[in-house]
């Protein structure tokens with residue numbers, strides 16, 4: 001897997017001061033916040049006897065291993081070994097791996113690689129997340145697949161008429177028109193117009209489509225950023241629907257997608273349940 005990237009390991013709102021474990025890229029990480037509110041990511045393996053720091057607790061700005069009480073600062077350095085006599089120094093090699101951490105777009109990102117800071121790829125620019133016109137819902141979906149397969153699915157327009165026939169495609173008109181791609185430094189995007197299949201549009205959205213005798217094409221924009229993010233932006237008659245998928249590889253056979261959906265229509269909390277249901281329906285399809 002590609003380690004020299006920023007990886008979105010967890011939603012911001014999930015990570016509190018109580019340490020928690022996240023499994024990703026076949027490794028165990030511990031995520032927690034220090035009293036100043038800053039989020040941190042470290043290896044979930046105490047260097048003493050392999051205790052899980054995620055089962056530990058916070059003491060000031062240190063995370064405490066539950067097995068023998070060793071205390072670690074967020075840079076990974078052990079600063080206290082309770083069994084040692086007062087005048088004994090803590091050995092320099094007593095440290096766990098800690099990872100540069102950024103909190104942005106509602107996610108906790110960790111840089112898991114080993115290249116110097118000046119060479120690290122930046123986070124993608126995702127202006128949707130700072131736009132107050134959007135109503136946001138978030139959730140997770142677990143796939144029994146390697147993450148590359150989940151990524152590919154998010155970008156594959158040709159399957160939409162067959163798998164998601166309705167708002168995002170028409171099985172009677174499945175041709176994909178000519179489209180151009182635009183390259184970013186660490187990703188790319190394409191825009192294509194799909195024909196909706198009006199008779200299959202379910203629920204709340206049906207009312208908005210009803211006005212149109214002949215539904216227009218639905219402009220969709222799909223984008224990808226390394227190492228694991230995709231965007232689907234759909235221009236519907238009632239506004240913009242945007243779905244970001246952050247496909248986190250757990251191991252070779254499991255991916256957890258931590259998704260964020262943003263919409264410019266039906267912005268009351270009352271419509272959140274419907275929005276979540278629609279996203280999960282698409283994933284389940």
Ligand code: FES
Pocket residue numbers: 046047048049050051065066067068069070
């Ligand atoms: Fe962590 Fe002993 S295993 S302190």
